[in-house]
Amino acid sequence: MSQPLPLKVDQIIEDSDMFRTYVFKHNLRAKPGQFVMVWLPGVDEVPMSIGWQDADGFEVGIAKAGDCTTAIFEQIKPGDRLGIRGPYGTAFSLKEEYKKIIVIGGGYGTPPLLSLSQKAIEKGVEVIAILGARNEKYLVYEEKFKKLGCKTLVSTDDGSKGHKGYSTDVLEQVLNEEAADCVYTCGPEKMMVKVAEMAQVKGMDCEVSLERYMKCGFGICGQCCMDNTGIRICKDGPVLRGESALAHPEFGKYTRTASGIVKEI
C-alpha cells in the first residue's frame, strides 16, 4: 500500500455551491479513469476521480455529499494539505484505431471523462461530449470540455440549459447521426445502464465507470465487491466494459453501505 502523500492544495475553484475543484501541483502520472483516495485526517478518506491532469499537476472535483466532503469544503483552504493515495484502479482504454469517441457524463460523475477527453484530443481523436444534469447548476465542466475542442452537447432534466430531458435522448440522436468508435460513461447508474444497452444494440464498444463504497481502495478489504462475480471495483474497476457491467445483477439496481447493507439505487 502506498502511504498518503501530504499534498498542498494549490488552488480551490468554486464551480458551484455544491461542487469545487481542488488543484494540486504534483505530477500524478495517472491514467484517465483512475482515482485517488483523499484523506482528511481525523475525519475520513474518500475515493475521488482524477479530472484534469498534466505534467504540472492534477485536479479532483469534489461534490459536497456527506461528512467527509462537507468537512473538506469547510476546513481546507488553499495552502492546506490533504493526504493523497493512488492512483488506483483500471483506466479507460483508448484503442489506437479509434477516430471518434462519445463521452456521456451525468452531474458529478463527469470529472474522469475530462481527463479521457484530454488524452483523446492530444492523440487527434474527435470527442463528442454529452453532459447531463438535473438543472444548469449541477452541470460540470462544460467550459473545460469546450475549451479542449470537444463538440459539447448539454441536457438538463428541467430544460434550464440545452436539451430538456435525459442525456440519453441526446445520445440516441448522436448515435443516429454520427459513427463513433466507443462510448464512455460515468454518472448515475440508471443512466449508465441505458448507455451500455444502447451501445450493445449498436454493436459498439462501451466503457462505464462505477462507484462502490470503498475502504482500502486497492483490493484487500473486499468492501467494494460486486455480486455475483466478486470483482472489486477499486482494483478490477472502476472502469468496466459495458457488457461486463450489464452482466452484474446489481448494476443500476443496488449498492452496499459501509456495513454491507444493500441500498437501492
Ligand SMILES: Cc1cc2nc3c(=O)[nH]c(=O)nc-3n(C[C@H](O)[C@H](O)[C@H](O)COP(=O)(O)OP(=O)(O)OC[C@H]3O[C@@H](n4cnc5c(N)ncnc54)[C@H](O)[C@@H]3O)c2cc1C
Ligand atoms: C471510484 C470512485 C470515484 C469517485 N469520484 C468522485 C468524484 O470525482 N467526485 C465526487 O464528488 N465524488 C466521487 N466519488 C464519490 C465520493 O467518494 C463520495 O461521494 C464520498 O465518499 C462521500 O463521502 P462523505 O463522507 O462526504 O459522505 P457520506 O456521509 O459518507 O455519504 C454520502 C454518500 O456518499 C457515499 N459514500 C461515502 N463514502 C464512500 C466511499 N468511501 N466510497 C464510495 N461512496 C461513498 C455514501 O454511500 C452516500 O451515498 C467517487 C467514488 C468512487 C468509488
Ligand code: FES
Ligand atoms: S475498497 Fe477494499 S477491496 Fe475495494
